[in-house]
Amino acid sequence: MFVGHKKRIVCMWFPRLASDRALKVRPVDGPFALTLSQHNTDRIYCLNHQAEALGLHRGMSFADARAFCPSLISQPARPDLDARFLTALRRWATRYCPWVGVDGEDGLVLDISGSAHLFGGEAGLLEDMRARAERARMGVRLGLAETRGAAWALAHYGQTTGEINGLPVAALRLEPTTITALQRLGLRSIGDLAVTARAPLARRFGAGLLHRLDQAMGRMPEPINPDPEPPHYAVRLTFPEPIGILSDVMAAIARLLAALCAKLHDQDAGARKLVLTLRRVDRGSQQVELRLASAMRDPARILPLFDRGVAEVDAGFGIDVMRLEAVIVEPMLACQIGTQTHQPDRLNDLITRIGTRIELENVQRFLPADSHIPERSFTIACAAFSDPAQDWPGHLISHRPRPIRLFGPEPITAQGPQPPQRFRWRRMLMTTGRATGPERIAPEWWLQDDTWRSGLRDYWKIDTREGRRLWLFYTPQNPGWFVHGEFA
Template sequence: MFDGIKKRVVCMWFPRLASDRVLRARPCDGPFILTLKTSNAERIYCLNTEAERRGLHRGMSFADARAFCPDLVSHPARPEQDARFLSVLRRWATRYCPWVGREGADGLVLDVSGSTHLWDGEAAMLDDMRAHAERAGLNIRLGCANTRGAAWALAHYSNDPVDGALEQLPAAALRLDEKVISGLQRLGLRTIGDISTTARAPLARRFGSDLLLRLDQMLGVQPEPITPEAEPPHFGVRMTMSDPIGLLDDVMGVTARLLDPLCKKLKAHEMGARKLSLTLRRVDQGSQQVELRLAAAMRDPLRILPLFERGLGEVDAGFGIDQMRLEATLVEPLMMEQIGATTPRNTPDQLNDLITRIGTRIGLENVQRFLPADSHIPERGFTIAPAAYSTPEGPWVSLRPRPLLLFRPEAIAGVGSTPPERFRWRRMSLTTARVTGPERITPEWWLQDESWHTGLRDYWKVETRQGRRLWLFYTPQNPGWFVQGEFA
């Protein structure tokens, strides 16, 4: 009688996932660590083999690590990038079986039941996994068993990756909290064999049901499913033409037909495109690509289509284009908006379309806007950011009026702590008519700024008889007068 396929599970553990990810791009022969700020202190988040050989370990203070290793190389950790890298490894692992899930922040679990024969057995499959990981510069440990818990234990605590002796493994192989492990050790229960031969009722009363659940999951008494991650939606459409096209109007027409289904798919997932890539394949097998970067996420084909016109006008169709492919390479969440009779005109959309049109000519990064900053220092009262990747913030708040035009301080002649009655500025002779002030501004002591090395400043608003309305300041510590701005 056919009893079914025997369940087999493989656990992939990448013990140095974070450091391996960085060292793949920036190799380092010496000790290397990644640091992460925890509990108001920089600590070791991950390290390479050389750093561990020098006596460093995870959780160690960064200051202590530098004392141990003066030649230590360090970089800040990026856990979010590590998570994305693990997602890439998960897609790679699907070459061995379609059922692949995550195992914590640095591991994968695979249900290889029925697929090991494709690799001439489990041993050959595990060897292939090690070979691919080694070529990619990754440290990997493997475990293969009948249950997920047993595979995890073998990968983390055994030198025999295939059905090793579980009874000799430490209690930590049951994936328990450190407090539970310490409590078991105080009772003399140091291995899984010790725990499995102990009466279950006292263990449950003392340590709770999680201990027995983990033990049963390892032994296969309790099932532990493997939940694979769903593949992210792919926002791409393609059209093949029976007859080649080359006129701009024809290419724009096909682009419009591609935008409709793409935007419908974006709407179904409540997403909007920020970057679109249109690939045009010619009959001579050559291809050209037109990339459109949008100032804001959108999914309206009527708004997107005119933005492609400039890029498509520069395409060389050759002997004709027989295939076009449109893909949203960068998407963002874009929720639905309530529209009613009293809804105002969509001015932000018009502004974003204008930014996109200008950005196609000079680059989106070069279209910039001013944003308010929390600082009483005039030079730091604002920041400059790309308009496509920032949102207007405000309103601008200032206790005193600020000049519309601000420039570097320009020295003028003056004596005393009050504005001079007559002075020359930019080859102009000016006469003071009215003054307002002073407004004393002190440096931000927590920042080192060479432009404020003279100390505090007394600012005055000076209206001249010649019609210029200037912003002057006086430096008491090092007496001198300067013009820094001009009012409208």
């Protein structure tokens, strides 16, 4: 007859996970705290031992904390980095057992049933956890019990093992309002709650209270669901004989791309950055980096984009291992199945090809901006990381055209509010043939702009007899004429 292992759960709580992570990157000798803006107020998010010893605590106003401790060193909190760090700790904890899950924002829960003997028993396993956390300069508190709820209670309220009846009701992971109400009724410990009639508790506090109590006592199961490992977008190819001819390398890349793009397709994702590593027989290696203008997973489109980078590789005495990895991946919507054949995005392919020569950031496009000021009516964005504009604001369409060339205002000699019949611009004498306007543009008073401090501008489109089509403006509050642009 097979006898199963008794359920044993370990809770690892890192009470200062955020500050420990930050101090691992940049150690500080003295009181330290991370701050986070909440409701337009900077508050203490996490702090180290020295700061706690001075009476500071989480949720405290940062201004009050600085008043209590002028020597407090602080930096902004990064919850996103804390989450990534906790994920890395979860992967590390799989050394103890395969069933490891994330518990809140600063804890892990492990099902060590049947694996403690690998570390000399439960005491040896817990000691190994403490020693490794201490070497990593991470504060940790451990709880070991037969249920997840009991392990959490022991870790958060100062006991590693033992009974939970003497622990406060807050150890049941209840809402603060429920905890306060129970304490007012004189139910201060889990033991007090366990011997109280269940029906009145359910009527007053709902089923959630009894649900948490039953989980801690083992009367209701609470599974541990490990997070799935994120997909790994990398493929590798080893050759029995070294290769060095360009055509052979490109053929190998085609095989790698087919396997990698199949993985991307299964995950409804596309690659934005690919790194090809080529290892030579002398153990040296070279990398070819390819940044794409849009998420792609079509091997036929990606393969030609490697031509330039691979051509510059020094194969030496030959390449025996090639590895291709998608280091930046984005979600990619599945294409609708229909009768029409999908056409490759030629513009994105062109941007990628140019970007491999001059860097993607240097391939730019114009986008409309919400401003009637000519200089601010557009922005310049990286073409690879922005979508083309589908429509431009009304003041830029044909009935109010803008010049194709816009430059800084250049003064000309003229008087009066009406366009001059003759004027000199850039050492050229111009004669006005037709004048269209005026279009009055007021400055955006809420912005500081030295070039528009003169006030209103009356713009005119001037067709000169010499063939130049200029954009002039007149400033009525400080009389003067300027050339601001030129039409095609």
